[in-house]
Amino acid sequence: MTRRWMMIVAMLAGLALFAAACxxxxxxxGDTSAEDGSTEEAAADGASAAADAGGDGIVGLITKNExxxxxxxxxxxxxxxxxxxxxxxxxxxxxxDDDNASQVQALEDLIAADATxxxxxxxxxxxxxxxxxxxxxxxxxxxxxxxxxxxxxxxxATFATDNFRAGELIxxxxxxxxxxxxxxKIALLNINPNQPTVGVLRNQGFLTGFGIDVGDPNMWxxxxxxxxxxxxxxxxxxxxxxxxxxxxxxxxxxINVVYTLNEPAAAxxxxxxDAAGLExxxxxxxxxxxxxxxxxxxxxxxxxxxxxxLMASLGVEAIATGEIPPNSEGIDFYNTGVELITDAxxxxxxxxxxxxxxxxxxx
Amino acid sequence: MVSDEKTTDDRAERRPxxxxxxxxxxxxxxxxxxxSFEQSQSPLDRLQRFLHSRPLVSPSVVLLLAFLFFSIxxxxxxxxxxTSTILAQVMIIGTLGxxxxxxxxxxxxxxxxxxxxxxxxxxxxxxxxxxxxxxxLALLFGIGIGLACGAANGLLxxxxxxxxxxxxxxxxSVFGALAQWFSENQTLRSTxxxxxxxxxxxFGRVWEPLSGFRVTYGVVxxxxxxxxxxxxxxxxxxxEHVYATGDEPETARLVGINTSRxxxxxxxxxGLLAGLAGWLWIGRIGAVSPIPIVNANLESIxxxxxxxxxxxxxxxxxxxxxxxxLIVGVFDSGLSVLGFEPLWRVFAIGVLVLVAxxxxxxxxxxxx
Numbered sequence: 001m002t003r004r005w006m007m008i009v010a011m012l013a014g015l016a017l018f019a020a021a022c023x024x025x026x027x028x029x030g031d032t033s034a035e036d037g038s039t040e041e042a043a044a045d046g047a048s049a050a051a052d053a054g055g056d057g058i059v060g061l062i063t064k065n066e067x068x069x070x071x072x073x074x075x076x077x078x079x080x081x082x083x084x085x086x087x088x089x090x091x092x093x094x095x096x097d098d099d100n101a102s103q104v105q106a107l108e109d110l111i112a113a114d115a116t117x118x119x120x121x122x123x124x125x126x127x128x129x130x131x132x133x134x135x136x137x138x139x140x141x142x143x144x145x146x147x148x149x150x151x152x153x154x155x156x157a158t159f160a161t162d163n164f165r166a167g168e169l170i171x172x173x174x175x176x177x178x179x180x181x182x183x184x185k186i187a188l189l190n191i192n193p194n195q196p197t198v199g200v201l202r203n204q205g206f207l208t209g210f211g212i213d214v215g216d217p218n219m220w221x222x223x224x225x226x227x228x229x230x231x232x233x234x235x236x237x238x239x240x241x242x243x244x245x246x247x248x249x250x251x252x253x254x255i256n257v258v259y260t261l262n263e264p265a266a267a268x269x270x271x272x273x274d275a276a277g278l279e280x281x282x283x284x285x286x287x288x289x290x291x292x293x294x295x296x297x298x299x300x301x302x303x304x305x306x307x308x309x310l311m312a313s314l315g316v317e318a319i320a321t322g323e324i325p326p327n328s329e330g331i332d333f334y335n336t337g338v339e340l341i342t343d344a345x346x347x348x349x350x351x352x353x354x355x356x357x358x359x360x361x362x363x
Numbered sequence: 364m365v366s367d368e369k370t371t372d373d374r375a376e377r378r379p380x381x382x383x384x385x386x387x388x389x390x391x392x393x394x395x396x397x398x399s400f401e402q403s404q405s406p407l408d409r410l411q412r413f414l415h416s417r418p419l420v421s422p423s424v425v426l427l428l429a430f431l432f433f434s435i436x437x438x439x440x441x442x443x444x445x446t447s448t449i450l451a452q453v454m455i456i457g458t459l460g461x462x463x464x465x466x467x468x469x470x471x472x473x474x475x476x477x478x479x480x481x482x483x484x485x486x487x488x489x490x491x492x493x494x495x496x497x498x499x500l501a502l503l504f505g506i507g508i509g510l511a512c513g514a515a516n517g518l519l520x521x522x523x524x525x526x527x528x529x530x531x532x533x534x535x536s537v538f539g540a541l542a543q544w545f546s547e548n549q550t551l552r553s554t555x556x557x558x559x560x561x562x563x564x565x566f567g568r569v570w571e572p573l574s575g576f577r578v579t580y581g582v583v584x585x586x587x588x589x590x591x592x593x594x595x596x597x598x599x600x601x602x603e604h605v606y607a608t609g610d611e612p613e614t615a616r617l618v619g620i621n622t623s624r625x626x627x628x629x630x631x632x633x634g635l636l637a638g639l640a641g642w643l644w645i646g647r648i649g650a651v652s653p654i655p656i657v658n659a660n661l662e663s664i665x666x667x668x669x670x671x672x673x674x675x676x677x678x679x680x681x682x683x684x685x686x687x688x689l690i691v692g693v694f695d696s697g698l699s700v701l702g703f704e705p706l707w708r709v710f711a712i713g714v715l716v717l718v719a720x721x722x723x724x725x726x727x728x729x730x731x
Contacts, residue, residue: 067543067653193706221704233705235657238648243452247699250445264654267553271649275569275577276444290550290650297554363548 057087059319060110060118060140061312062103066093069288069363070308071121074145077309078119081316089316090115100124107131110140117141117319119159119312125150125197141322143315146308147198148333157324158333159311163201163285164208166304167259169340169349170283171209173302174257176346178281181211187248187280188220188231189241189260189269195219199261202285203231206259229255234265241268249276258282263291263303270299287341292357295341302342302351308362311336414722415729418671418679421722422686425669425715429690433697440700443575451579453692454566455480455647455656458585458640459663460670460684461592462633467667468596469609469629470676471527475516476637477659478538483509483641485546488651491560492551498560506638512538513634517627539655551651567646581643588636592681605629610677665712666691669719673727690715 061078063071075091082089090113092106100123108131110118117140122128125147132142132154144155152158175181188206191199203220207213215222221231229252234240241260248255249272258273258280260266266284273280284291287305294300314336318324328335340349341357404412414421434441459476466473487505490496496504512534519530556563566581596602607615608622615622645651670687672679691712698708 067548067655069548072548193704193709230699230702231704232699237654237657238650238652239455239644239656242648243695246448246452247696250439250442250448250696250700251702264550264652267650268648271553271567288550290552293552293554299553363550 057320058090058110058113058115059087059316060090060092060106060115060120061145061315062092062094062106062110062118062120063145064094064097064099064121064123066091070146070286073362074121074308074312076312078312078316081313082320085316085320087116087316087320094123096123098123100127103128104131107135111135111138114138115140117143117156119143119145119315119319120155121146122149129154141319141324143318143324144333145311145315152332157318157327159315159318159336160333161306161311161338162328162331162335163198163306163338164205165335166285166306166338167202167205167207168209169205169304169338169351170259170285170302171206171211172349173209173340173342173346173351174206174259174281174283175210176349177301177344178257182227184210184227184257185229185252185255186210186212186227186257186259187229187245187255187269189234189244189248189258189265190220190231191236191261192233202261203259206283210257234261234268236262236265238264238268238271241265242272243268245269245272246276249273249278253278256280260284262286263288263294263300266291266300266303267294270294287339287357287361288363289358289361290363292341292354292361295357296343296354298343301344302340303357305339305341305352305357305360307337307360411726411729415726419683419686422669422671422683422690422719426686426690426693429693429697433693433700437697437700440697443573444577445696445700447575447577447579447582449689449692449696450582451577451647452695453666453688454579454581454585455640455643455659456662456666456691457685457688458588458636458643459659460666460688461588461681462636462640463663463667464670464672464679464681464684465592465596465605465629466527466633467609467664467672467674468605468676468679469626470612471520471626471629472531472664472674473516473527473630473633474531474660475512475535475538476633476640476663477656478535478542479509479512479634479637480640480644480659481653481656482512482538482542482545483638484644484651485542485653487563487641488551488556488560488645489546491563492555492651493549495559498562501560502562502642505641506635509638509641510631510635513631513637514627516634517630520630521623521627535660542655543653546651546653548653550653553649556645556649556651563642563645563651564649565646566643567649579646581646584639584643588639589681589685596681601625601628606677608676662691665716668723669715671719671723673723674720675727678727687719 059082061075063074065071079089094102103123118135122144129149132149136142142155144158146160148158148160149155178184188203190203200218200220204214204217207223212223212225230248232244232247234244241264258269260269260282263284263286266282269282281301283301284303287303291303295303325334327333340351341354342351343354345351462476463473483505486508487501490501490504491498516531516534519525520527566584568580569577571577596605604620604625607620608625612622666687667684669690670683672683694711695708698711
């Protein structure tokens with residue numbers, strides 16, 4: 001009897017999970033539940049925070065998860081800078097890209113620890129705002145890293161990659177590299193159906209750079225340019241990239257330009273093209289080390305590199321010194337830089353070699 | 364007394380517990396015995412009984428209709444290339460689906476198969492490429508990791524008596540974290556794997572018997588696994604015991620089946636299959652990636668459910684899961700060819716799951 005009930009509860013939970021997965025394939029970096037340990041750590045940190053309350057010179061870093069190399073690099077950059085400046089870094093991570101609750105708890109722990117400031121890559125850009133306000137009222141400097149809060153001015157400052165510019169760079173480069181951009185056949189491999197901001201910015205930046213009218217710049221998929229063969233989603237991983245590319249090849253095998261939102265998706269797309277005996281120019285965004293190596297090997301034409309290490313180290317410095325740099329020109333946040341990495345430079349688009357890329361890559 | 368019963372085609376119905384129930388005079392549950400009552404049944408009742416005794420029928424019909432529909436509606440769907448691509452796309456979920464079917468037949472569920480697959484694949488990759496082990500040894504070790512993970516699941520379920528859902532929800536996190544730790548979040552690129560351990564990429568290789576029709580080695584391997592497990596479930600005592608354990612565990616115990624050992628074996632085999640899927644996974648993505656296989660667990664459960672296996676255990680066929688996985692693959696590809704946005708694929712699969720579960724609930728009422 002109890003066994004039956006247990007099964008029924010399990011079944012319901014399973015279905016709920018299934019539903020959650022349908023909506024929540026949102027993660028850029030993957031499986032939310034496979035990333036355990038972060039809460040324990042947060043709890044442990046919370047406990048130690050209570051023990052030495054009033055600790056001056058504590059800087060918090062709250063990331064979405066601690067498995068994505070991007071956030072790992074962020075933490076390294078923050079740690080190095082904190083050591084250099086003699087402040088204490090307390091790192092927290094959620095359990096996935098939509099784990100707001102852990103981030104709220106981490107902020108509360110940092111308020112209790114009387115930290116000087118905190119850098120946060122918000123999982124939920126809106127829901128975290130009330131807690132951010134509490135932190136600022138308590139005197140903490142809050143810097144949004146990588147992802148702006150909504151509203152943007154809820155944080156003292158935002159340090160981020162200009163993702164639209166990143167997309168624009170690879171778009172301009174692709175248009176200048178292929179023979180006949182007016183008759184290009186373009187495949188766009190995006191992140192997931194939820195259209196998260198970063199994914200939209202990269203996609204629309206790419207199209208703008210390529211010279212395609214994007215329609216509403218806040219979404220992808222509303223473009224009616226005949227050069228676009230199709231748009232698909234990849235979850236930002238190799239398998240997703242491969243399957244999406246395979247589906248788009250089925251629509252039109254003559255695709256000759258492939259935009260990918262990140263490098264694992266690019267690697268998957270390359271594999272699909274190889275398997276089908278086709279060739280196309282692939283461009284990507286991120287600047288991870290395997291991604292840059294793919295550019296060096298010629299698997300990927302170009303990638304736009306971002307600098308998470310710098311992002312976090314600048315954040316620690318700004319908090320520790322109290323000197324917050326002004327927003328970059330033309331945008332409403334501080335751009336921590338983006339560089340086009342390619343070994344086939346073109347006129348009019350500034351780029352760096354893969355040698356530079358390999359020295360500065362992350363993950 | 365149990366396993367020597369005569370063999371019939373109707374595998375889903377041939378369960379020792381039915382025989383026992385009949386023997387004890389609690390008749391009326393076994394379908395084959397009620398032919399004489401059929402005149403008094405409505406066509407709907409007859410359909411219900413028909414589907415109950417032929418669990419492959421409804422998924423096969425759905426697959427066939429979907430295939431026909433997309434072939435007619437989208438002229439780029441039914442091509443040699445696209446058909447072979449769909450097969451390659453379902454090879455991971457198809458393989459994990461076998462593991463999931465076994466576990467679900469016992470009335471359990473395994474949420475950790477995706478994490479085991481990832482763990483096994485990063486172990487294979489790191490040992491062979493990172494540590495320079497003999498690539499075949501690294502491969503065996505990785506598959507062994509899968510087996511060990513399965514054994515851990517099995518022990519949690521049988522010794523600690525944890526409900527499978529909870530046990531594997533826990534190990535999903537544990538194995539996932541171990542994979543993250545062991546891989547140090549490093550991706551091993553295709554080029555490096557190819558140079559140092561090309562056997563890891565073996566299942567990604569392709570044989571092209573007809574122009575455009577590309578048979579991926581991994582797909583052939585998956586089909587062989589299906590053949591093997593179809594045999595194991597229908598023609599061996601072990602298979603018989605798996606069904607019995609899932610159908611009526613109490614009764615199975617009463618007739619002398621060591622249900623605990625059966626359960627343990629099922630989780631071990633599921634782990635082994637997930638370990639093999641780790642090898643397939645490397646072939647599929649052409650690299651060794653630390654990125655979690657986000658939807659593997661739920662998609663394998665989806666394939667099982669759409670394939671007509673009952674989540675309550677004891678009823679279903681492993682071939683149904685293959686059909687279920689193919690249905691998902693056909694919808695994914697077909698809706699894409701027709702130009703639907705990706706979210707409608709997710710929507711369609713969701714609807715299919717709901718329909719399949721509702722149908723199962725209805726079919727299960729036969730004889731209850």
